[in-house]
Amino acid sequence: MSYEFLVGLRYTRSKRRARKGNRFISFISLVSMAGIALGVAALIVVLSVMNGFQRELRTRILGVASHVQVTGFDGELANWQRIADEASKHPRVLAAAPFVQAQGMLSFDQTVRGTLVRGILPDAEDKVADFAQHMRAGRLDELQPGGFGIVLGADLARALRVTVGDKVTLIAPQGLVTPAAILPRLKQFRVTGIFEVGMYEYDSSLALVHLQDAQALYRMEDRVSGVRLKLDDLFKAPQVSRELMGYVQADTLISDWTRAHANFFRAVQIEKNVMFIILLLIVAVAAFNIVSTLVMAVQDKRADIAILRTLGASPGSIMGIFVIQGALIGVVGLAIGVIGGVALALNIDVVVPAIERTFGIQFLAKDVYYISDLPSQLLWSDVGVIATVSFVLTLVATLYPSWRASRLNPAEALRYE
Known part of the structure; x- marks a missing residue:
């Protein structure tokens, strides 16, 4: 294990009892950690709810609507049995x-x-x-x-x-x-x-x-x-509707569910993307709180940095120490957020009804929304994207303070020590 990692871990785990300034740095670190955890958990839960909403909407609409519909141009269709037999010859029907x-x-x-x-x-x-x-x-x-x-x-x-x-x-x-x-x-x-x-x-x-x-x-x-x-596959409906032109000989209008209900699913997808961006800003704000933490940590550790430099530590090693310190704060917050978000997303069907009963409220009214229950579908691909983006934001937040620490002049730092 490299000494940069050991020193960075020691700075992160230090009890900081000597000075009030150190205790304040520790408090800011905890706030940053909690902010990252809250933002990551909120992202996972919201995207899971949006996935569940999209799945429920598709299931319920297509449970009573049709995957593909063949109609007449004037609203009436004669000799429907022949048309049904011709359409049924398609292998996917x-x-x-x-x-x-x-x-x-x-x-x-x-x-x-x-x-x-x-x-x-x-x-x-x-x-x-x-x-x-x-x-x-x-x-x-x-x-x-x-x-x-x-x-x-x-x-x-x-x-x-x-x-x-x-x-x-x-x-x-x-x-x-x-x-x-x-x-x-x-x-x-x-x-x-x-x-x-x-x-x-x-x-x-x-x-x-x-x-x-x-x-x-x-x-x-x-x-x-x-x-x-x-x-047999509802997602092949656009392709099948085009291919049915060669099976059905009568003058008909062939449409599929993606045309009839496209606005619902497009709206859900747009909302999902917008919510991802908005909630990602919460993670970004929490991640960049790490900048404040590391700036104060660099000021507090000026003498330590100078001593390490005089002992032969390179600027890159000094930079690595503070990058590791900030990354550890982000990783701990990220881990707490992922665990909490996954647990809540998997049990939202229990948590939400309990909240509704306790406070006497209803989140989704049947006469306003298409569904009245709050669904959830956890996709591990979403969790992976959220964790990766959040970790990258955390690393980016550590770069500037760590770079400033690496450029510290040992003589200037030790002049008044």
Whole structure:
């Protein structure tokens, strides 16, 4: 072990009981160490939450949306079975399901709510979406042709104050033209199920009916709005949507989830990058507190530096001593921050609910955010980047004071000793 490391370690570990100035230097070192630990821990936790938010958002959106969607240019698609068969020939397409999608209004006991009506085939829909896994009451396969059953999102059912077995009136925007006036078209549906995917946008506005019932209500005969496709790899959706042009022979519009929901994921990625930069400034401020610590340490150790120089220590060795002292402060703070941040990120699902119960607050309101729970996904690659950047900042902060120490003139330092 080199003497530079031994001296730097001794300066860092010294009890500093002799002078008040030394005790103040020790206090500044502790503050710098605590600042680095706090900044690193905050960075790890925040980036883990952003990763978890992105994962939850993608999972919940794509649990009820489609990886790839084939629709007609005029909003209607004829001969959907042939199109579904052609699309299913692509090796990455796992399943296909037709759908009818239109606007409507639901009425129950003088309460009216706007809704997005989606007509589905329950057996086929179960292969491309996860509604069956999120049923809170009833079953999806209870939607039968001609039965005029309806499955509502949990928040929509709560707003209408309906439960399974109640009958609601669905009003279609297309009216019936009569000699007297244009009358709204409406049909009574029986609530056969309630789902909750945990995403407010769908839970509060989506209603599912059987495909044939939707076709009858909206007068689409045997036409549909489009075909939803599920892929074996959702991240290949842009590539698959382009390749499907050669499989589907009809004039159709093919889109994927990255176009339909790109703004959500782009916003999360931008926020993650911005938060990384902002929180990195906290680490930078804490790291550059080391400059103050080392400047005062150099002033305090002028005589020691002079004696080392007269004993033959080179300027590089003197510089190395103080670089090691500052680096040790940074490494200890960095280690504490990484351990604390990783522990908190892995247990945030326990810590946050405890804080919410204790103070009676809610961090994520369901009617404001897309998810109501604070998720976390720790990526060790993020931890590695944070640790590396923080350590580099710490080393940079030690360079100037250490360089000043290496240029100290022994004669000037010992003149008044």
